[in-house]
Structures are given as structure tokens and as C-alpha cells.
Amino acid sequence: MERALTAPVIRTNRLTLRAHRISDAERWHAIVNEPRTRQFLQWPVRDEHASRVHLQHRTRHTKLWQADDFLALAVELDGDLIGDVSMHLRSTDGPTRSAEIGWILDSRYSGNGYATEAAAAMLALAFEVLEAQWVTAIIVKGNERSVALANRLGFLPVAAAPAHNSFLMPGLAWDERGREIQRRFGIQLGEAEAEFPNETRLRPLAAKL
């Protein structure tokens, strides 16, 4: 790939999504060490130093270029870190281009639709900029709030393994509902752009808002 997608700044009605900064280490530690959050992410207990190192890694996950590249964006509300949305690029080939997304919200901000708004922005990035054909979300059994979020955005349940359920947002579903979702959450993708070499556009970009 000649040009990659690098961490954009995305604005929504209430949030800003941007690359992570190490200056948020204290908040990151608090967010991801909340017991239920950690349980559903299946992350280990991390002390402050380990959380800082973890966030440091996330500050470097700013580029999607090859399969399995990982992009993590901070979710900011009024200048404060309140969560994270992420995207794993699973395939870059045009006909199967796909990504897996994830979401994390500071439990103190739960119940206000912030995670849904941030996840919708990540979906818009996947479909409108990366031109993914589909997007998946893998959710640990029992993580009902995460399942509810996936349902709110229109993901379809597609598989149930012993420990996880898999959800899918097909590109065709996004083509039908994406514009309305972007309008509802006021998603502005800004300067985000990506180019994959030797690829023809298979899905015409939906008209930008």
C-alpha cells in the first residue's frame, strides 16, 4: 500500500475522536481497571506503570496499512478522555476488505449514548474512508451492554462460539442506513482519507454530509 489511513480527528455532536496521548495515562488507568470493564475486555490487572506502557503502545497504533494493523482512537468529551474506539484491519483486498471494531467507555459516563456515538463514528470511518465491505464486532458472552450497543447500530448476530458472539455490519446495510446514522450523530470525518494501491473502488462512497 502506498498510502495508509492515519489517525484522523473525527468530530461528532458531542465527542472528538483523536490519537491517544500519554498525558492521559492516569485516566486510562482508571478507565480500563474498572472491574467490569476489565472483565469484558479480558484484560489483566495493570498497575499504574503497566497502564502507562499499555497506553504508550496505543499512542503508536495510529495507522492502518496492512492486514492486522490496529488503529486506536481516544474518545474525548469536553477535552477529557472518556473512552476508546478501535479498529483492526482484517483484510485490505477490495472484495473482502474488512475490519473489526471495539469500544470502551469510562463506566462513569455510561448510559448517555457516548459509546454508541463513538462507535458510529468508527463505523463511518470503516465504510466511508477505508471502504470496508463489512465490519465485525466480537463480544464476550454476557456482555449485554455491548450487545445492546451493537444492536442499536444495526449489527446482525452471525455466530455464537462458546465464549463469544460475533456480530456483523454488512456494507449494504451501511449503504442503507449510514447516511442517517452520520446525520444523527453529527459525524464529521474531517481530513480522514485512505488509499489502497492497485484497487478499484468496489463500493461507491456514499455522499459526504
Ligand SMILES: CC(C)(COP(=O)(O)OP(=O)(O)OC[C@H]1O[C@@H](n2cnc3c(N)ncnc32)[C@H](O)[C@@H]1OP(=O)(O)O)[C@@H](O)C(=O)NCCC(=O)NCCS
Ligand atoms: C460496552 C459499553 C461501551 C457500553 O456502554 P453504554 O454506556 O451502555 O453505551 P452508550 O454510551 O452508547 O449508552 C447507551 C445508553 O444510553 C442511552 N442513550 C441516551 N442518549 C443516547 C443517545 N443520544 N444515543 C444512543 N443512546 C443514548 C441508551 O438508551 C442506552 O440506555 P440504557 O443504558 O438504558 O440501555 C460499556 O459498557 C463498556 O465500556 N464496557 C466495558 C468494555 C467493553 O465491554 N467493551 C466492548 C468489548 S466487545
